[in-house]
């Protein structure tokens with residue numbers, strides 16, 4: 001057998017696919033042939049790299065799930081924030097429309113106007129947080145129903 005024949009067996013040797021007899025003869029040749037020993041070492045490191053790549057695959061999947069999970073949470077959070085801001089703006093706007101006359105009335109004290117404005121803002125924020133809470137629990141309940 002020439003060195004090239006032995007080289008053809010190297011991958012099989014590293015993957016443990018040779019018969020005991022083949023293995024023994026292969027190891028005997030490697031012991032006496034520095035060129036094949038060197039080649040075997042290269043094959044070994046190449047195999048280590050490809051093994052690492054195969055191991056890395058399920059890990060990549062985990063990372064993908066992890067990041068898409070984070071993305072979903074960011075998306076959901078951003079959606080809630082935008083919705084809340086929009087609701088607060090709309091409620092304040094409507095509130096202002098209702099109390100506009102009082103605000104524009106020069107006979108009404110400034111502190112009373114300020115109090116009224118803060119009251120509307122506070123009510124708007126409270127209302128939005130209550131709605132948010134209700135929606136959150138409603139979603140949770142619905143999810144529970146699906147699981148049953």
Ligand SMILES: [Zn+2]
Pocket residue numbers: 002003006029033035036
């Ligand atoms: Zn050789």
